[in-house]
Amino acid sequence: MDGTTGTSQQDPEAWLLVGLASGIGSRYFQRLLDHFGEPQSILDASRTELAELGIPNPAIDALLAQDRSRIKASLEWLTKPNHQLLTLNDKEYPTLLRQIDAPPPLLFLIGDKQLLHQPQLAIVGSRNPTATGLENAHEFARSLAASGFCITSGLAQGIDGAAHSGALKGGSTIAVMGTGADRIYPGSHKRLAHQIADQALLVTEFPPGTPARAENFPRRNRIISGLALGTLVVEATLQSGSLITARLSSEQGREVFAIPGSIHNPQARGCHALIRQGAKLVESAQDIVEELGALFATLENPTDTESTTEDSDIMQRDADYQRLVQALGYDPVSVDELITRTGLTAEAVSSMLLLLELEGHVSSAPGGYYCRTDRLTSRHSG
Structure with missing residues (x-):
């Protein structure tokens, strides 16, 4: 199957047979994986073994039936270029998403799956925003994408x-869908979706053929917040679904940001409510970068002792990171100069600088200049 990797490459059929069996949602799938280890063992289990784990009888019936007609469309979809299946046991499954409650066991992808491992910020808001809200969303996304x-x-x-549009102008974006990857919703975003598939990444937990249903979108929202270090709400009414994403983000231990607006604007009331509840009020993209530094370090290395050793140190990273670190002097240097010194693309340099800054290895200066911090130079001097 084109693009499938890890466990999904070895046996995508078993994963699909379990994941798409009627009545087996994320929680039951996780319970079964915890007990049996891998999907084929689940399919080989007896009714008694499955019942002992608290799986409902209709779901057991679906598992035992092993109805391959349910997975035919997904298998056909996977034969197309750039179509990929990522499973929960796959080493490339996003670390932050794996940490949430009931992570999706299957992710259907179109595009560059490496973006799943780039530092992410969720930006959400009203479906009926003001002109100012649209401009803020576009410009914040463009600026933050350009920063990495x-x-x-x-x-x-x-x-x-x-x-999404602003991010594509500055860097990269991920669109999490509430439908199958072959069903674009809303239809007016078909061109945007195709652009994202070509230049960035489309993600969904729903198999091909799944239409837009109201109950799908809260599930989609948990993936949006679960992939990201934090969520920025640009505009939202008090009844907006964006507040669900913000709540999920908070429950997942991530940061929540909100842009304030006029007290006369109904689309600002959701943001104001979030700020009263503890969301960070932001006025610029830099506000977000500064807030996410400590959170990034905590989420990436909560108790991993290996992360504090020299083996996981910045100089042990791939050649591109070493090249960038070596190009950074003790005095501030511009991004353009770093691109010239390293031969790396502007997008690669910006992304790596952001990661290094979030980890405390690099500091930024006004005018787009960067330099090493004492932490980095003291570790590797001499």
Whole structure:
């Protein structure tokens, strides 16, 4: 199957047979994986073994039936170029998403799956924003993408679409869909979705053929927040679905940001409510970069002792990172000069600088200049 990797490459059929069996959602799949280890063992289990794990009888019936007609469309979809299946046991499964409650066991992807491992910020908001809201979403996304963040959103009308479009102008974006990857919703975003598939990444937990259903979108929202270090709400009413994403982000231990607006604007009331509840008020993209530094370090290395050893140190990274570190002097240097010194692309340099800054190895100065911190030079001097 084209693009499938890890466990999914060895046996995508078993994963699909379990994951798409009627009545087996993320929680039951996780329970089964915890007990049996891999999907084929689940399919080989007896009714008694499955019942002892608390799996409902209708779901057991579906597992035992092993109805391959349910997975035919998915297998055909996977034969197409750049179509990929990522499974929960795959080493390339996003670390942050794996940490949430009931992570999706299957991810259907179109595009550059490496973006899943880039620092992400979710940008969400109203489907009926003001002109100012659209402009803010576009410009925040463009600026943060240019700084190295991958902007994650839900491909919806309004703020989501503006965030995706702005991110594509500055860097990269991930669109998390509430449908199968072969069903673009809303239809007005078909061109945008194709552009994202070509230049960035489309993600969904729903198999091909899944239409837009109201119950799909809260599930989509948990993936949006789960992939990201934090969520920025640009505009939202008090009844907006964006507040669900913000709540999920908070429950997942991520940061929540909100842009304030006029007290006379109904689309600002959701943001104001979030700020009263503890969300960080932001006025610029730099506000977000500064807030996410400590969170990035905590989420990436919560208790991993290996992360504090020299083996995991910055100088042990791939050649591109070593080249960039060596190009950074003790005095501030511009991004353009770093591109010239390293031969790397502007997008690669920006992304790596952001990661190094979030980890405390590099500091930024006004005018787009960067230099090593004492932490980095003291570790590797002499």
